[in-house]
Amino acid sequence: MHGWAGKILDIDLTNHAIRTLPLDAEKARLFLGGRGLGARLLWDLVGPQVDPLSESNVLIFAAGPLTASGAQTSNRFTVSTKSPLTGTVLDANSGGWWGMQFKRTGYDVLIVRGKASQPTQIQITPDGVKIEDASLLWGKTVSETTAALGQDNNRRNVLCIGPAGENLSRISAIMNDGTRSLARGGPGAVMGNKNLKAITVVGSDKNAPEDRDLFRFMLYETGKLIKASPLTSQALPEFGTAAVMNVVNTIGALPTRNFQASQFENAERVSGEQLTDDLLVRNQACWACPIACTRVTRTEKAEGEGPEYESTWAFGPQCGIDRLDVIAEANYLCNDLGLDTISAGSTIGCAMEMAERGLIDSPLRFGRADLLHDTLRDIAYRRGLGDELAEGSYRFAAAHGAPELSMSAKRLELPAYDPRGMQGQGLLYATSNRGGCHMRGNMLGPEVLALPRLIDRFATQGKAGIVAIHQHSAAAIDSLLLCKFTNLAVAEEYFARLLTAVTGQSYKADDLMRIGERVWNLERLYNLREGFTRADDTLPPRLLNEPSPAGPSAGFTVRLEPMLEEYYEFRGWDTNGVPTPAKLKMLELDSLVAVKEDTP
Amino acid sequence: MIDPRLFEEFRDIGRDIYVAGLTSSHGGNMSVRAGSRVIIKRRGAQLGRLKIEDFIETKLNAKDSGITRASTELIVHRTVYQKTSALAIIHCHPRTAIALSLTRDEIIPIDVEGSYLLHKVPVVAAEFASGSQEMADIVADTLREYKILMLRGHGVFSTGQTLEEAFHWISCLEEASDIILETHLLGEERKEFRKHSESYSKW
Numbered sequence: 087m088h089g090w091a092g093k094i095l096d097i098d099l100t101n102h103a104i105r106t107l108p109l110d111a112e113k114a115r116l117f118l119g120g121r122g123l124g125a126r127l128l129w130d131l132v133g134p135q136v137d138p139l140s141e142s143n144v145l146i147f148a149a150g151p152l153t154a155s156g157a158q159t160s161n162r163f164t165v166s167t168k169s170p171l172t173g174t175v176l177d178a179n180s181g182g183w184w185g186m187q188f189k190r191t192g193y194d195v196l197i198v199r200g201k202a203s204q205p206t207q208i209q210i211t212p213d214g215v216k217i218e219d220a221s222l223l224w225g226k227t228v229s230e231t232t233a234a235l236g237q238d239n240n241r242r243n244v245l246c247i248g249p250a251g252e253n254l255s256r257i258s259a260i261m262n263d264g265t266r267s268l269a270r271g272g273p274g275a276v277m278g279n280k281n282l283k284a285i286t287v288v289g290s291d292k293n294a295p296e297d298r299d300l301f302r303f304m305l306y307e308t309g310k311l312i313k314a315s316p317l318t319s320q321a322l323p324e325f326g327t328a329a330v331m332n333v334v335n336t337i338g339a340l341p342t343r344n345f346q347a348s349q350f351e352n353a354e355r356v357s358g359e360q361l362t363d364d365l366l367v368r369n370q371a372c373w374a375c376p377i378a379c380t381r382v383t384r385t386e387k388a389e390g391e392g393p394e395y396e397s398t399w400a401f402g403p404q405c406g407i408d409r410l411d412v413i414a415e416a417n418y419l420c421n422d423l424g425l426d427t428i429s430a431g432s433t434i435g436c437a438m439e440m441a442e443r444g445l446i447d448s449p450l451r452f453g454r455a456d457l458l459h460d461t462l463r464d465i466a467y468r469r470g471l472g473d474e475l476a477e478g479s480y481r482f483a484a485a486h487g488a489p490e491l492s493m494s495a496k497r498l499e500l501p502a503y504d505p506r507g508m509q510g511q512g513l514l515y516a517t518s519n520r521g522g523c524h525m526r527g528n529m530l531g532p533e534v535l536a537l538p539r540l541i542d543r544f545a546t547q548g549k550a551g552i553v554a555i556h557q558h559s560a561a562a563i564d565s566l567l568l569c570k571f572t573n574l575a576v577a578e579e580y581f582a583r584l585l586t587a588v589t590g591q592s593y594k595a596d597d598l599m600r601i602g603e604r605v606w607n608l609e610r611l612y613n614l615r616e617g618f619t620r621a622d623d624t625l626p627p628r629l630l631n632e633p634s635p636a637g638p639s640a641g642f643t644v645r646l647e648p649m650l651e652e653y654y655e656f657r658g659w660d661t662n663g664v665p666t667p668a669k670l671k672m673l674e675l676d677s678l679v680a681v682k683e684d685t686p
Numbered sequence: 687m688i689d690p691r692l693f694e695e696f697r698d699i700g701r702d703i704y705v706a707g708l709t710s711s712h713g714g715n716m717s718v719r720a721g722s723r724v725i726i727k728r729r730g731a732q733l734g735r736l737k738i739e740d741f742i743e744t745k746l747n748a749k750d751s752g753i754t755r756a757s758t759e760l761i762v763h764r765t766v767y768q769k770t771s772a773l774a775i776i777h778c779h780p781r782t783a784i785a786l787s788l789t790r791d792e793i794i795p796i797d798v799e800g801s802y803l804l805h806k807v808p809v810v811a812a813e814f815a816s817g818s819q820e821m822a823d824i825v826a827d828t829l830r831e832y833k834i835l836m837l838r839g840h841g842v843f844s845t846g847q848t849l850e851e852a853f854h855w856i857s858c859l860e861e862a863s864d865i866i867l868e869t870h871l872l873g874e875e876r877k878e879f880r881k882h883s884e885s886y887s888k889w
Binding site: 594 | 689691692718719720721722723769770771773802805829830831832833846847848850851854881882885888889
C-alpha cells in the first residue's frame with residue numbers, strides 16, 4: 087500500500103457479520119483518514135435519532151495515510167463515535183503501537199456496529215478476522231486484559247476497555263497497548279455498551295512510500311527540525327509534557343481548585359522538574375517517535391506510565407493536591423480502570439467545591455489526597471457518590487442544582503489552561519467540536535510558547551483567525567495521522583511533502599489546511615444536526631464573569647463575544663454559527679446538506 | 687478602528703523593514719486579516735513612519751469605500767487571503783533578492799538558516815507586475831505551497847500567522863540572498879556541507 091490500503095473492515099456484533107468494503111477514494115481524497123474520515127463515515131452512519139449508548143451507535147477505528155509509514159510519530163489512530171458525554175461528534179486519538187499494527191492488517195478503517203449478546207472480543211490477524219467470547223475477560227482491569235491477550239509491542243497489540251467502560255461511565259476511555267488512551271468524551275462506554283471487551287491486531291502489510299527518494303529527504307529534514315527544537319529534543323524528553331507546569335503557573339493560567347484561581351501555590355511540587363527528580367525511572371517512546379515524552383515512573387507503592395501534564399493538573403492543582411506520588415498513582419489507576427484522567431480529576435474537583443459549599447454531603451474537600459484513589463475506584467465501579475461522578479461533572483453538578491460549577495464546555499471537562507489568562511484558548515474551548523479541549527488547536531503555542539510567534543495572550547482582535555488556523559492544522563494532523571508534538575517543531579509544509587512522498591499524489595501545505603477546514607466544518611454540521619446552536623459555543627459562567635483573583639491574569643475574564651463574532655466572520659458562517667452555502671460549496675460539503683442558493 | 691496593540695506591531699515592523707533597507711521610502715505594504723475584514727496600510731504612507739491613521743479597514747470579499755485609500759496591492763492581499771490560510775502579508779523590495787530574481791527562477795539559500803527556514807523561494811513573473819488580478823492570482827496560487835515568493839524584478843510577498851512571522855521570512859531571504867551574492871563574488875569554489883542539498887530544488 088502507498089498511504090491507503092483501500093479497505094474497510096465492517097463488523098456487526100449483533101449478528102456476527104464480517105464484511106470487507108472498499109474505501110471510497112473520493113472520501114479518502116477529501117478527508118484523508120483518522121479523524122476526518124471517521125467524521126465523514128459517522129455522518130452517514132449515526133444520525134440525530136441515535137442514543138450514544140444504544141446499539142445503533144458505532145465505533146469507527148481509523149488509521150491515516152501516514153500511519154505505519156515510518157514517518158516520525160506515524161503510530162497513531164483514532165476512534166470516532168457519537169459521544170455519550172457530550173452528544174457531539176467525537177474522535178479521540180492515541181499513540182503507542184496499536185495504530186501502526188492495525189494499519190499493517192491491511193485495513194484503513196474498522197467499523198464496529200450493533201451489540202453482542204455477551205462479552206466479546208475481536209481478533210484481526212493474518213489468519214483472518216474472528217469474533218470470540220470474552221466472558222473470562224469481563225471484569226478484568228486493562229493491565230490484566232492486555233497481558234491475557236498477549237500484548238507484544240511491534241508484533242501483537244491489544245486495545246480494550248476496563249471496568250469503567252464496562253460500567254458505562256460517560257468519562258471512560260478505550261485503552262491500547264496497556265497504558266495509552268483514547269480518553270475524551272467517553273468512548274469506553276460505547277464499547278462497553280456493545281459488550282466488546284477487546285480488539286487484538288497482528289499485521290504483516292507495509293505502508294511503503296511511493297516516492298522513496300522524497301520520503302528519505304523529508305525524513306531527514308523533519309528529523310533535523312525535531313532535533314533542533316529545544317521543546318522536542320530537550321524539554322519533552324527530559325520533563326515530559328509536565329514541562330509546561332511551571333510555565334503556565336507563572337503566567338497565571340493554571341486553573342486551581344476548580345478554576346477558582348489561576349495560580350497554584352505549590353505548582354513546583356507537581357512540576358515536570360519535580361517529577362523527573364522524584365519519580366522518573368526512564369522515558370519511553372511510541373513506535374517511530376524520536377521525541378520520547380512518555381514517563382515511566384515509580385512511587386513507593388507502584389510503577390507505571392505517566393502522569394502527563396493534563397493528568398497531573400487534574401489530580402493536582404484542580405483538586406488542590408500537591409502530592410506527586412498520589413497524583414502518579416491516580417494516573418496508574420485511571421489507566422488500569424480505563425478512565426479519562428482529565429474528566430475524572432476535573433469532576434472530582436467539581437465535587438470538592440460542591441462539598442465545601444454544602445451542596446452535597448461528602449467528605450471530599452480540596453487537598454484531600456487520601457480520598458482520591460477510592461473516589462476513582464468508586465467512579466469506575468459506580469459505587470456510592472462515584473455512580474453520580476461517573477456521569478461527568480456537568481450531569482453531576484446539574485443534578486444537584488449547580489451546573490455552573492461544572493468547568494466544562496459542551497459538557498466536556500476543560501483541560502489545564504485557565505483561559506482568563508489566554509483569551510484565544512477561551513475561544514478554542516468554546517468552539518471545539520468535541521467540547522472544551524486543548525488538542526483541537528492548542529493556543530499554548532502562540533499565546534505562551536511563541537510557536538510560531540508570540541502573540542498577546544490578553545488581546546482579542548485578530549485572535550479568531552489564529553484560533554481557526556490552528557484548528558484546521560490540528561484537524562489535518564489528526565487525519566494524517568501524526569502526533570501533534572511534531573507540530574511544535576515542524577510545519578504543515580513538511581507534512582504535505584511527507585504525504586506526497588507516501589501516496590505519490592501531490593499535496594501542498596494549503597491543501598492540508600483546506601482539508602482541516604473541511605473536517606472542522608463537517609464536524610460543525612454534525613453538531614448542528616444534533617441540535618447544537620450558537621448558545622452552546624460558550625464557557626462556564628465563572629470564566630466569563632468572575633475575574634481571575636490574583637497573579638499576572640488578575641482582573642481578566644474571557645471576553646468571548648467579540649472573539650466569537652470575529653470567528654464566525656472569519657469562517658464564513660452566519661451570525662448563528664451556521665456555515666453558509668458558499669462556504670460549504672467551497673469545501674465540497676454542499677452535497678451533504680440541502681442548501682439554499684445564495685440570494686443577493 | 688485598528689486595535690492599538692495591533693498598530694504597534696505594524697509600526698514597529700514597518701520601521702524595521704525601512705531601516706533594514708528592505709524597501710524604498712514609500713514602497714511596500716502590509717496587512718492582516720481580522721475575521722472577514724482586511725486591515726491594510728493606506729496608499730502612499732511611509733512604511734518607516736506609520737501613524738494610526740495610516741490604516742484602513744476593508745472587506746475581504748466585497749468592495750467598499752475603504753479601497754479608495756488602500757494600498758495599490760490590495761487586490762493581491764485580498765486574493766491571497768481568499769485562497770490561502772495566511773493571516774498577515776508583507777510586500778516590500780529587498781534589493782539583493784530582487785537582483786537574484788532577475789537572473790534565476792528560484793532562490794535556493796546556501797547558508798544554514800536560509801536552508802532550514804526556506805529551502806527554496808520561487809520566482810514568479812507577471813506581465814503587469816503591480817496591482818493586477820493576473821499577478822494576484824499567480825502570487826496567491828504560489829503561496830498555497832510556499833510561505834514566501836519573489837515577483838521578478840519587483841519584490842517579495844511573504845505570509846504568516848502574524849506580521850512578525852512574515853517579516854522573519856523576508857529578513858531571512860534577504861540575508862540568504864546577500865550570502866549567495868557575496869559567495870559568488872568571491873569567485874572561489876563553494877564547499878557543500880548540507881546532506882540532501884541536491885533535493886532542495888524539489889522543495
